[in-house]
Amino acid sequence: MDWSDIGKMVGKAAPIVGTLLGGPAGGAVGGLVSQALGAGNDPDEVGEILKSDPAAYERIKRLEQEHERELKAMMLEAETAKLGHVNKTMRAEAASNDGYVRRWRPTFGYLAAISWALQSVAIAWSFVWAPEQAGQVSQAIAALTPMWGFALAVLGISVHKRSQDKQVAAGQQPNGGLIQALTTRLQGGKQTSGKG
Structure with a gap:
């Protein structure tokens, strides 16, 4: 199990957290989720907690509500980096001698x-x-x-x-x-x- 799997599990309860866990910021957000659940920074351990404790989803939802501004900023940074990479690829294509x-x-x-x-x-x-x-x-x-x-x-x-x-x-x-x-x-x- 990895952080993107955890993102799919929590996506309905906390969509911003779920999206970030599936992207390049997954490790950092995974650390926040682990901390909120009192788990080690391990997706397998977090997955086990989510399977055994229905209240864990509420804690992640609360985490998202309390840190919504920071999480949205992380999402914006990730999207900006992604678009920057796409633009870099397009510029390389346009400048290519091949x-x-x-x-x-x-x-x-x-x-x-x-x-x-x-x-x-x-x-x-x-x-x-x-x-x-x-x-x-x-x-x-x-x-x-x-x-x-x-x-x-x-x-x-x-x-x-x-x-x-x-x-x-x-x-x-x-x-x-x-x-x-x-x-x-x-x-x-x-x-x-x-x-x-």
Whole structure:
């Protein structure tokens, strides 16, 4: 058992503590939980207390209420560090001299288009040459809908971000997107400054 397991156990009673136990601050928050329960700084020992003593959840809930401000600050720090890491990775990708690293988004687009075309041909072929299987093929298509929904959403975001990357590389301000275009059109074509 580790601190993330403890986080799942206490998540309903103390959601902030549960979330922090599952993240990079798990050890530090685990120490606070251990102290509140009178246990050693060991997730196994804390887990045993939680299983045997229903009042332990109330003590953790009280801990969360008493230290809510500090726990929320820890959560904000953890999220900031996570976003900083993601941004660092994105900057490394943009600055990379490796052609494939820079071209992963177009590659994903090409592969999605090829997969979509092959699947469409296979579906059409199965309806023509094996019409008795049409019901099963239709069920398979419905089962693939969430996968394609996710893949096409990723592709849409990738295309949008690639367009923004090109605009920034050309020294232009990226377009505001659909909402900005609608706002501009509704205001009679006047550009909004974005200042409130």
